[in-house]
Amino acid sequence: MLTPLAVRRVSPGLLIGGGLALAAAGYTVVGQVGGDSSLTVVVVGLSVAFAGLLPVSTVGVDIIVAAAPPERTGAASAISETTQELGTALGIALLGSLAAAIYRGQVAHAIPTGDPRGAAEAIQDTLGGATGAADQLPTALLAIAKEAFTAGLQTAALTSAVALAGMAAVAMITLRHSRADVCMTDQTQSLRRR
Secondary structure, three states: OOHHHHHHHOOHHHHHHHHHHHHHHHHHHHHOOOOOOOHHHHHHHHHHHHHHHHHHHHHHHHHHHHHOOHHHHHHHHHHHHHHHHHHHHHHHHHHHHHHHHHHHHHHHOOOOOOOOOOHHHHHHHOHHHHHHHHHHOOHHHHHHHHHHHHHHHHHHHHHHHHHHHHHHHHHHHHOOOOOHHHHOOHHHHHHHHO
C-alpha cells in the first residue's frame, strides 16, 4: 500500500532493484538459520524478503500495464499475473527440489541397512517421516535428519539470495531511465493527484 507513495520519490528502477536487494538480504538471513537458531530467525528473514518483493510486484504490474495500449490493458494485466504465478510455481518447484535433494543425499548415508519396518523409506522422504519413525531407530538418526533439513533450507535460501541479488542488479541497470509517471496506471496516477 505504500508503494504508490514510494514511487513518487524513488524511480521505479531503484524501487524494483532495491526491493529485490532487500529480498536477497531477507533470504540471506534465512540462510543463516542453524540447528540452534530459533524460529524467529526464519520469520524475520522471510518478513524482510516479502517486504522487498511486494513493491516489486506492484511496480512491475504498473510498468507492464502502462506499456500496453489502452485497449490491451486487460490482456497485459492477465499476462503479468500469469507470469508472476508461473515464476512463483517454478521457484518453489526448483528450490524445493534442491532442498529435498540435499536432504535425501545427507540422510541416505545415515540410514541403517536392513530395517524390517520400512522406517528407512519414511526417513528418507521427509523430516516429518524421520520424526515419526524416530522411536523405531537410533536417536542419532533424528539429529542427522534435522541437520540435513537445515542444510537443504540454507542452500535453497542462499540460492534465492544470489538469484535475487543478480536480478536486482539487472533491474537497476535496465530500468535506470524509467520514470514514475510512465509506469503508473491511471488509477494509481489519480491517487497520486489527491
